[in-house]
Every structure is written in structure tokens, then in C-alpha cells.
Amino acid sequence: MSPPPAERYQGDFIAWTGVCGFIGRGGGPSIEPHSHYAIQLALGAPTGLRVQPGRHGEWQACAAALVPSRAVHSIDVNECGFSAVLFIEPETAQGRALAARLGGGVELLGRSTVAACAARLQAAWEVEKSYGAVRAACMDLVRELSGAAPNTPSDPRVLAAIEYVRERAGQGVSLADVAKAAHLSPERFRHLFVEETGMALRTYLLWRRLLHVWTLLMAGETLSGAAHAAGFADSAHLSRTARTMFGLPPSVLQMRGPLSAQARERHHLD
Structure with missing residues (x-):
């Protein structure tokens, strides 16, 4: 059985x-x-x-x-x-x-x-x-x-760029925008970001957009609405991206825990 x-x-x-x-x-x-x-x-x-x-x-x-x-x-x-x-x-x-x-x-x-x-x-x-x-x-x-952090810190220019992206969740940002936040030329920043993170800025931006989807779902947004608000073409595009990065589509994970209920209540009050 x-x-x-x-x-x-x-x-x-x-x-x-x-x-x-x-x-x-x-x-x-x-x-x-x-x-x-x-x-x-x-x-x-x-x-x-x-x-x-x-x-x-x-x-x-x-x-x-x-x-x-x-x-x-x-x-x-x-x-x-x-x-x-x-x-x-x-x-x-x-x-x-x-x-x-x-x-x-x-x-x-x-x-x-x-x-x-x-x-x-x-x-x-x-x-x-x-x-x-x-x-x-x-x-x-x-x-x-x-444990203890290593002595070599992350490059502060990359950290500044990442914070710039985080503060603009759901907004479209370009390589030029992020490079400016790091006080570098786009070409120099492109290479530095790959050196520090092992990934292209475009991939990181996709990662941040995907995380923004979950925040929207917590607040009670529909899957389709969250996909569009985070900059995906549609829910199918979102599902393909989630499968690549998480191994499963967002529809599998229901945001129905105690913190989700609180987030939806706050969203409703706002």
C-alpha cells in the first residue's frame, strides 16, 4: 500500500x-x-x-x-x-x-x-x-x-548596490542605476559584482523580484497579481523562474501561517 x-x-x-x-x-x-x-x-x-x-x-x-x-x-x-x-x-x-x-x-x-x-x-x-x-x-x-565572521569584509560598493536594490523591491532598476549607487561605471561594476557574488547582476535582480513575490503573497495578493507587481510577464513566467531557483512553483507553498494572517490584517488596515 x-x-x-x-x-x-x-x-x-x-x-x-x-x-x-x-x-x-x-x-x-x-x-x-x-x-x-x-x-x-x-x-x-x-x-x-x-x-x-x-x-x-x-x-x-x-x-x-x-x-x-x-x-x-x-x-x-x-x-x-x-x-x-x-x-x-x-x-x-x-x-x-x-x-x-x-x-x-x-x-x-x-x-x-x-x-x-x-x-x-x-x-x-x-x-x-x-x-x-x-x-x-x-x-x-x-x-x-x-561562528566568527572572516576578517575579509565584502566590498562596500557591492553592499551599497545590494541595499539600493533591496530598497526598490518591485521597481525596475537598471545596471546604470545600480552602478551609480556604487559610484562605479557600469562596466566596472558589472565585473566587480560577478567577482564578489559569482553571479551576474541580472540574475540577482531576478532573485530579488522572486523574493518580493512571497512578500506580496503574504499580504494576500493573488499569484497573478504578485507576478505582475514583481515584474514578471505573467504567472507562468514566475512559475518557471521559481522552479529554476527553488525547485517548485509558488502555488505549492500556501502562505497560511500565523505571520501571514498578521500581514494580511496589516495590509487590510493600511
Whole structure:
């Protein structure tokens, strides 16, 4: 007899400077092998998380996993009672420290390493239902795993450009606009951004637009409306992009957690 289908994912999207992610319950269709710009921290509790390195690697059970930037992988949270998937931007101090720790390879973590932080995070989400408490628990976990930041900071011109892009979520920005914010010529900035991040500015802008979609969905926007507001041609274009960067379409992840309800209420009052 085949196992019953997993409960459809219901959760929340959380985001602040340098870190974003999903926190929730349930699963659904398998996540296709994919890669993205951010370093990923996947956490499943009390058990059930599985991770597949590469496109054809062996599935491995773990309590949590760290995945380097641009590493192809897949995860399965269908058997988890609770899960959190965080994305740490590589230019941040924590991102650089994690990149140095990983050295390009996926790291699986045991329950003893993350149990205390996982319990705090789950309580912040399910019991306190507080965005501030969730953020604090997430950052405690990221700090604990990243340890001391490396001595070499990210280039401040790239950090200024990234902040410029973040502040204009949902707005169209050009290479010339971002280069000006970094006080560089477009050509010099183009090369510097690739050197620092390993990706073209165009890809990063697409990543930011995709994250903006989740914020809109949290506030109760329709998938089609969020796609257009974030600059995608239509919901099909959004779904293709999400499959490439997250391994699944946005329609699979229902923003129906306690933080989503609060976000929709605030949006309605505004």
C-alpha cells in the first residue's frame, strides 16, 4: 500500500536584510533539483528531513543541512512535523563565514547541533506567533552555525548596490542605476559584482523580484497579481523562474501561517 499523500505545505515567508526563508508545516510535490544564489539552511523537526546533493545523489536523512551557494540539490520535508528553510546571502558576514565553513560541499547536521535552536524557532512561530521572535530565533541559529565572521569584509560598493536594490523591491532598476549607487561605471561594476557574488547582476535582480513575490503573497495578493507587481510577464513566467531557483512553483507553498494572517490584517488596515 502506498503511503498517504503529504499534507499540503502551509507556512510563512520571512525576510530581513541578508536573510529570508520559509517556515511551516506540510509538504507536497517533490522539490526538483535546483540551485540558487544564497546559502541554504534547511531544518526539519522532530525528524524527517532528507537532502539530496547534486542531481542524482543519494538521499540522506538529517536534522538540518547547509547547502553552499549555487550547489545543485533537493530537499524533502514531507515527513517533518515542522520545517524551516533559510537563505543567507553570501555577501553578509554570516554568509562569508558559512561559505568558508562549507568549502563548496553540502554539510549534514545532527539533531544535537540544532535541537535547542529548532525548539526556540518552532515555539516562536507556533506559540508566540511573533515575527520578531521568529527573526531572533533564526538569527541565533545562523550566528551559532556561522561562528566568527572572516576578517575579509565584502566590498562596500557591492553592499551599497545590494541595499539600493533591496530598497526598490518591485521597481525596475537598471545596471546604470545600480552602478551609480556604487559610484562605479557600469562596466566596472558589472565585473566587480560577478567577482564578489559569482553571479551576474541580472540574475540577482531576478532573485530579488522572486523574493518580493512571497512578500506580496503574504499580504494576500493573488499569484497573478504578485507576478505582475514583481515584474514578471505573467504567472507562468514566475512559475518557471521559481522552479529554476527553488525547485517548485509558488502555488505549492500556501502562505497560511500565523505571520501571514498578521500581514494580511496589516495590509487590510493600511
